[in-house]
Amino acid sequence: MALEIENIINKHESALKKYRGFYVFADLLATFLVLYALFVLFNIRDIFLMIDTFEPYTGTKYSIPGSEIVFETLGLIILAFTFSLILTAFRYYRAKKKDAISLIEEKYPVLRERMRTAYDNRDTDNIIVRDLIGGVIIDSKPVKSSVFLNRKKLAKDLLITVFAVTVLAYVANTGYQPPIGPLDLEEVIETIPFPGSDSNLISVEENGGTSGDPQNNEGLFGEPAVIIIEGKEVDLKIPPGGGEGFTIQEDGEQRDNESFIQSDVYNPEAVASQAYYENLPEGYRSVIQSYFEQLAEE
Numbered sequence: 353m354a355l356e357i358e359n360i361i362n363k364h365e366s367a368l369k370k371y372r373g374f375y376v377f378a379d380l381l382a383t384f385l386v387l388y389a390l391f392v393l394f395n396i397r398d399i400f401l402m403i404d405t406f407e408p409y410t411g412t413k414y415s416i417p418g419s420e421i422v423f424e425t426l427g428l429i430i431l432a433f434t435f436s437l438i439l440t441a442f443r444y445y446r447a448k449k450k451d452a453i454s455l456i457e458e459k460y461p462v463l464r465e466r467m468r469t470a471y472d473n474r475d476t477d478n479i480i481v482r483d484l485i486g487g488v489i490i491d492s493k494p495v496k497s498s499v500f501l502n503r504k505k506l507a508k509d510l511l512i513t514v515f516a517v518t519v520l521a522y523v524a525n526t527g528y529q530p531p532i533g534p535l536d537l538e539e540v541i542e543t544i545p546f547p548g549s550d551s552n553l554i555s556v557e558e559n560g561g562t563s564g565d566p567q568n569n570e571g572l573f574g575e576p577a578v579i580i581i582e583g584k585e586v587d588l589k590i591p592p593g594g595g596e597g598f599t600i601q602e603d604g605e606q607r608d609n610e611s612f613i614q615s616d617v618y619n620p621e622a623v624a625s626q627a628y629y630e631n632l633p634e635g636y637r638s639v640i641q642s643y644f645e646q647l648a649e650e
């Protein structure tokens with residue numbers, strides 16, 4: 353009896369694993385087709401043009417048995433499959449899994465608690481356990497593995513798959529092109545005035561120009577200390593000292609240094625100024641000094 357009930361449970365567990373694998377495949381296929389249809393509708397293939405690594409490969413065709421596939425299409429297939437694989441794995445990792453005994457007891461109340469008790473005590477040999485196992489074996493004969501099949505879930509995946517295939521077929525036959533794509537979004541983002549940005553500000557470059565207005569500075573500056581104004585070279589070199597500033601010197605003209613006065617480091621004839629009381633009369637110096645001291649005290 354112990355071997356018989358063990359074979360019954362193992363048979364149902366094997367069928368349950370097959371159904372779960374079928375669920376995973378159906379979900380993976382539906383998710384992949386939906387993602388691929390969305391990628392096609394929104395021109396996600398243009399994203400390869402925005403990435404420098406993939407841009408040289410855009411437009412390349414690869415031969416497969418019976419046809420050719422473009423690099424962008426192959427990239428979308430790989431991208432959609434990767435995302436669908438991640439989503440499906442995450443969804444089934446979080447899902448609660450029940451064993452075959454729990455599902456049978458939910459579907460058949462007559463076996464509730466009895467089947468699990470009989471299976472857990474199958475190695476125990478006494479009259480009570482033998483009677484329990486015998487009753488469970490008899491009551492489990494109507495149980496079929498098809499009871500584990502979730503037809504609603506499969507129907508939902510089938511509808512999603514058919515819808516995605518219909519959309520892809522429509523796009524392939526009509527050549528429909530959506531009005532928006534990643535390149536359009538990039539242009540829209542560039543025109544958005546983000547907080548803290550000022551489109552009226554113009555950056556100043558190292559050469560004194562601005563990035564907003566392109567300038568041609570070639571020929572503006574000649575030799576050091578010489579600029580060109582209206583086609584004439586003007587010498588702006590300022591000699592040391594405190595002379596008359598700079599003078600315009602034409603090419604070939606000899607500079608006249610007679611009018612320039614070289615200043616010394618200091619004036620040797622400078623004399624320190626006298627204190628205010630040194631210029632007061634001798635007889636009134638003390639009186640005036642005491643007068644101002646009284647004013648200061650008040």
